[in-house]
Amino acid sequence: MQDIQNGCYDVCTNCFTGGNCCSSFDRVNAPVLNKQELIQLREVLKSDKFYDVVDDNLYKIRLNNNECIFLKNGRCSIYNYRPLDCKLYPFDIIKKDSKYYLILYQLGCIEEYTVVDNFDCLDDLVDKIKPWIIDYTDDRNYTKMKRLKYKVIKEIKE
Ligand code: SF4
Numbered sequence: 001m002q003d004i005q006n007g008c009y010d011v012c013t014n015c016f017t018g019g020n021c022c023s024s025f026d027r028v029n030a031p032v033l034n035k036q037e038l039i040q041l042r043e044v045l046k047s048d049k050f051y052d053v054v055d056d057n058l059y060k061i062r063l064n065n066n067e068c069i070f071l072k073n074g075r076c077s078i079y080n081y082r083p084l085d086c087k088l089y090p091f092d093i094i095k096k097d098s099k100y101y102l103i104l105y106q107l108g109c110i111e112e113y114t115v116v117d118n119f120d121c122l123d124d125l126v127d128k129i130k131p132w133i134i135d136y137t138d139d140r141n142y143t144k145m146k147r148l149k150y151k152v153i154k155e156i157k158e
């Protein structure tokens with residue numbers, strides 16, 4: 001079901017690129033977990049073994065051989081609790097010249113196949129990220145993504 005506000009895209013079910021994003025972290029950095037998501041997942045999973053900490057202050061979902069540890073039988077096993085970063089992808093937020101922008105990575109999927117003609121429907125998702133925007137736009141999140149081309153959708157006003 002296409003539910004773009006919640007990060008659900010029909011195209012992902014039958015990804016024509018064969019590039020299931022949850023198992024292709026050789027080209028993309030691991031998803032960010034904000035502190036609220038971290039606490040919630042800890043409670044739900046009764047475990048601490050699902051994330052890695054970068055330099056003591058950046059929380060990322062743990063990967064195994066470039067695959068998300070939550071990917072089970074081709075599906076997200078924490079779908080209802082998946083992080084905002086997962087919901088937003090292949091859109092992302094970047095910081096450039098002290099401004100924030102919503103971007104779309106040029107993977108050749110969403111842009112061509114979605115029926116929406118503007119992306120204002122992502123505003124709610126972006127609003128939820130705003131309190132953590134410094135973490136999300138930290139340079140350490142883009143070491144791999146820097147290789148991807150992207151299209152700027154619009155500036156994000158704080
Ligand atoms: S976001 Fe695009 S490339 Fe990634 S799984 Fe979905 S359709 Fe495939």
Ligand code: SF4
Pocket residue numbers: 021022031061068069070071075076077078079082083086
């Ligand atoms: S948490 Fe779920 S949606 Fe996010 S990368 Fe892992 S399997 Fe994919």
